[in-house]
Every structure is written in C-alpha cells, then in structure tokens.
Amino acid sequence: MAYKLYYYDIRGGAEPIRMILSYGGVQFEDIRAPMFPLPPKLPTEIKERATWGTIPLMEFEGKKLNQSLAITRYFAKKFDLVGSNDFEAAQCDEYVDTVVDYVKPWVPILMEQDDVKRKGLEQEQKVKSKEQYMDKFEQIVKDNGGRFLVGNTLSWADIYLAHVLNSGELNHGIRFIDEYPALKSMFENVMNTPGIKEWMEKRPDTKY
Incomplete structure (x- = not known):
C-alpha cells in the first residue's frame, strides 16, 4: 500500500x-x-x-x-527515534513542544510584507529567541555529550530542531548554529544522517 x-x-x-x-x-x-x-x-x-x-x-x-x-x-x-525509555520519550515530547512554541512568533513575521518592518521584527525576535530557547537548547545538548538532545542516539527531537534551525536560515537569514557549537554539532549530525x-x-x- x-x-x-x-x-x-x-x-x-x-x-x-x-x-x-x-x-x-x-x-x-x-x-x-x-x-x-x-x-x-x-x-x-x-x-x-x-x-x-x-x-x-x-x-x-x-x-x-x-x-x-x-x-x-x-x-x-x-x-526508534523516541529515546531508549519512557523518560527519554517524554523528553523528546518536551523538546518538540518547546520548538513549536519557539516557531509561533516567527510565523507572523514571515508573513510581514513591509521589508524594513520585517527585518526589524526579525532582529527583535532573534534576541528573544536566543535567551528563551537557543541558550537553553545549547546547554542541553552540551550537557548531554554534545551531539544529541536526548540520550546517546538520534531522536525526532534532534530532527525537529534541526529542521527549524534550517528554516530559520532559509526564511530569515539567521544562522543560530554559528553561535552555538553544540547545536551546530547536533545539526550537522542530523543533516548528514543517511x-x-x-x-x-x-x-x-x-x-x-
């Protein structure tokens, strides 16, 4: 089928x-x-x-x-992208839900037709996003060994965050991974996965 x-x-x-x-x-x-x-x-x-x-x-x-x-x-x-136990599965859910929250304020910015206004809004939201989300995701990956958000294998949380980081660059020209080495390692690991x-x-x- x-x-x-x-x-x-x-x-x-x-x-x-x-x-x-x-x-x-x-x-x-x-x-x-x-x-x-x-x-x-x-x-x-x-x-x-x-x-x-x-x-x-x-x-x-x-x-x-x-x-x-x-x-x-x-x-x-x-x-098998949900961690190795129930707690890791819950962590995956937590991180994906958090990524969804991160994305929400970017959507109306993306739809803004005034280029000057949109650029200003992007920079404002970038500052907020770094403090509220990226700083914390960087620390989570770093504390977990520097490659994965959860456990010691690829999870859908890694894939979801990597997708959003990629879209941030494509949609807004913002490369958070250049400022966060652990996130960059996680991102590159996802993007090079067969x-x-x-x-x-x-x-x-x-x-x-």
Whole structure:
C-alpha cells in the first residue's frame, strides 16, 4: 500500500515527517497543494480526504492520520527515534513542544510584507529567541555529550530542531548554529544522517 503525504508546497509542519520517512527508507508520494496566493485554498479533493479537513494528512496501509505532531510522533516511534525509555520519550515530547512554541512568533513575521518592518521584527525576535530557547537548547545538548538532545542516539527531537534551525536560515537569514557549537554539532549530525542527507539534497526548493 502506497504511503501518501498531503501538504502545501512548503516545508512547514510536514518537513519533519518527510525527513523521518526518508530516514526510515519509506518511499512516499509527496503530494503538494498550492500555497499561493495567500491565504491558501485547499483543493476539495484533498480536504474531503482529511478527517478534519486540514493538512498534513498521511495515508498508509489503509489508515489515515491528521495533525503534524501526531504523524511525526507515529513514525518517530516506528523508526526508534523516541529515546531508549519512557523518560527519554517524554523528553523528546518536551523538546518538540518547546520548538513549536519557539516557531509561533516567527510565523507572523514571515508573513510581514513591509521589508524594513520585517527585518526589524526579525532582529527583535532573534534576541528573544536566543535567551528563551537557543541558550537553553545549547546547554542541553552540551550537557548531554554534545551531539544529541536526548540520550546517546538520534531522536525526532534532534530532527525537529534541526529542521527549524534550517528554516530559520532559509526564511530569515539567521544562522543560530554559528553561535552555538553544540547545536551546530547536533545539526550537522542530523543533516548528514543517511536518508535525511539524501532527502535534503533532492527536496524541492520552496519559498517556505
């Protein structure tokens, strides 16, 4: 049975799913709805397939899942990316939820049409993000040996944070990893992981 992932033609909330599927060696149909013009209008044929009328939507093995974190977590468990015990699994959840919180204030900044205003907002948010999130993530990775957020193996928390760090550079020109050596080590480890590396090299070049 084919694996089908439905999302907009952007990285966004589906990109960690794509990265994890690629890590797991899963061949999947990457079905992309138009993102522009804004606001995006989800094609009826996709909307009607989704339980809640939203995407991302994953169809596989006669099943379907909606919601980005539910899908990402499912495949993280399937491919042993949730740590080695229940506590490490909970740590993964904590860090991913924190990354989601980190992303939220960046979304309206990304949509700001005034270039001068957007640049100012980006710099303000960068300062806030460093203190509230990046300083702490750097210390977590450093205290954990310098390569992983959780335990001593790759987890979906690493993948999720690496995706967001990558998007920060692509969307806003901000390279946090240049200022945080432990995060840089974690980031490079994720991006050079077999499966993920190949996906990053071949994925479509999209605006977001």
